Amino acid sequence: MNKYKKITLDGLIFQNPTFMLVLGTCPTLGLISSAFSAMGMGLTVIVILTLSNVLISLLRKLIPNEVRIPCYIVIIATLVTFARMLLEKFVPDLYDSLGGFLALIVVNCIILGRAEAFANKHNPLEAAVDGIANGLGFTCALTVMGVVCEFLGKGSLFGYHIMDFKIGMLATPAGAFIVYGLSIALFVYVIDVFQRARRVKANKLARENLMTQGVE
Amino acid sequence: MATIIAVILAAVLTENFITVKTYGICPFLGVSKKTSSAVGMGVAVTLVMAIATAVTYPIYKFVMVPLKIEFLEIIFFIFIIASLVQMLEKIIQKLSPSLYGAMGIYLPLITTNCAVLGVTELVIGNMDAVYGSVSAAAAYGLSVLYAFAAGIGFTLVMIIMSGMREKLNCYKTPKALAGFPIAMVTASFICMAFMVFKSIAV
Numbered sequence: 001m002n003k004y005k006k007i008t009l010d011g012l013i014f015q016n017p018t019f020m021l022v023l024g025t026c027p028t029l030g031l032i033s034s035a036f037s038a039m040g041m042g043l044t045v046i047v048i049l050t051l052s053n054v055l056i057s058l059l060r061k062l063i064p065n066e067v068r069i070p071c072y073i074v075i076i077a078t079l080v081t082f083a084r085m086l087l088e089k090f091v092p093d094l095y096d097s098l099g100g101f102l103a104l105i106v107v108n109c110i111i112l113g114r115a116e117a118f119a120n121k122h123n124p125l126e127a128a129v130d131g132i133a134n135g136l137g138f139t140c141a142l143t144v145m146g147v148v149c150e151f152l153g154k155g156s157l158f159g160y161h162i163m164d165f166k167i168g169m170l171a172t173p174a175g176a177f178i179v180y181g182l183s184i185a186l187f188v189y190v191i192d193v194f195q196r197a198r199r200v201k202a203n204k205l206a207r208e209n210l211m212t213q214g215v216e
Numbered sequence: 217m218a219t220i221i222a223v224i225l226a227a228v229l230t231e232n233f234i235t236v237k238t239y240g241i242c243p244f245l246g247v248s249k250k251t252s253s254a255v256g257m258g259v260a261v262t263l264v265m266a267i268a269t270a271v272t273y274p275i276y277k278f279v280m281v282p283l284k285i286e287f288l289e290i291i292f293f294i295f296i297i298a299s300l301v302q303m304l305e306k307i308i309q310k311l312s313p314s315l316y317g318a319m320g321i322y323l324p325l326i327t328t329n330c331a332v333l334g335v336t337e338l339v340i341g342n343m344d345a346v347y348g349s350v351s352a353a354a355a356y357g358l359s360v361l362y363a364f365a366a367g368i369g370f371t372l373v374m375i376i377m378s379g380m381r382e383k384l385n386c387y388k389t390p391k392a393l394a395g396f397p398i399a400m401v402t403a404s405f406i407c408m409a410f411m412v413f414k415s416i417a418v
Contacts, residue, residue, distance in 0.1 A: 023242075025241040025245065026242070030238040081291060100334055100341075103289075104333060106290055173235060173236060173407045178404040181396070181403075181404065185397040186392070188397075
């Protein structure tokens with residue numbers, strides 16, 4: 001059980017694809033001007049990433065090592081084609097708001113990165129957990145930044161009008177860059193503070209143990 | 217003539233791939249630490265974008281549409297781009313070893329560059345807003361021109377960014393901001409500067 005907890009925590013926080021590894025930046029910067037499209041992108045990536053991880057993990061003994069990258073790309077491109085058809089048919093709003101970025105999921109570094117770094121070495125269940133965790137990490141990051149950009153840039157949330165005050169710059173790529181950059185800085189800083197606090201606590205505990213042993 | 221100028225201006229400035237469309241951000245952030253590598257990457261991307269569009273556009277319009285297999289475009293395009301990049305690498309290696317030494321290492325990275333797949337997907341869509349109504353042959357020529365000009369715009373922003381990052385190295389940044397965050401804040405200012413070009417009405 002501990003193994004799955006570690007995979008989940010890595011995907012969500014310590015190796016968060018958006019903030020810690022800075023992967024999949026194109027859709028992030030292109031779509032966070034609207035919380036709806038950012039979250040839609042995240043959910044699509046969760047589904048595609050989980051399926052591609054499971055498929056690649058199932059096929060990992062069959063795929064020859066020399067041609068593995070083209071094989072992964074075929075699998076991912078097929079999944080993206082399916083996703084595109086399904087979205088166009090059932091969620092046309094989302095299909096329109098994602099625009100060109102839907103096809104570009106094929107070259108999203110997160111999916112190929114997870115296939116190469118994780119799925120081809122682990123069993124399907126672990127690969128599925130890893131896919132969901134990383135996808136969730138990506139979705140949460142995109143949604144949070146999307147909410148910030150849309151609220152301040154357009155004065156609305158998920159398309160619902162909230163206030164008249166708005167900083168138009170934040171709804172453009174320039175604002176996306178600045179919000180993304182500052183979010184990474186904040187995330188890295190918070191994690192750093194937590195880890196330092198944990199280290200200090202562990203050191204203190206070790207010292208106390210040593211002291212009590214010395215007294216005995 | 218007016219259309220050609222309009223296409224070039226749109227691709228290089230008003231709809232710049234990095235600052236307006238946010239395609240191809242990975243190489244933009246990853247390879248822009250030094251001006252020399254930024255130029256190499258920019259030239260390689262420009263070349264691949266133009267050649268990829270020149271190959272994929274006729275395949276889509278004259279093979280895939282008549283056969284009604286448009287839905288396979290993603291799979292087709294990514295394979296065409298991957299094999300093109302491989303082929304280009306071999307050709308450059310044979311013809312000009314010095315050029316290969318300068319940009320050979322960037323070529324394999326381009327396969328998974330969103331800017332290349334992005335431009336091939338973009339030009340097969342509805343481009344009437346940029347081209348006006350033109351014949352099929354003219355649309356093909358303009359599409360290749362658009363891809364080439366978009367590559368030039370990409371190179372331009374890469375060079376600006378690398379210059380700024382080289383300067384930035386001389387200053388101390390707070391620990392949390394070092395690396396990617398400060399690069400993104402810098403990129404944000406470049407985007408703001410490029411917003412000026414929105415007022416070019418062509």
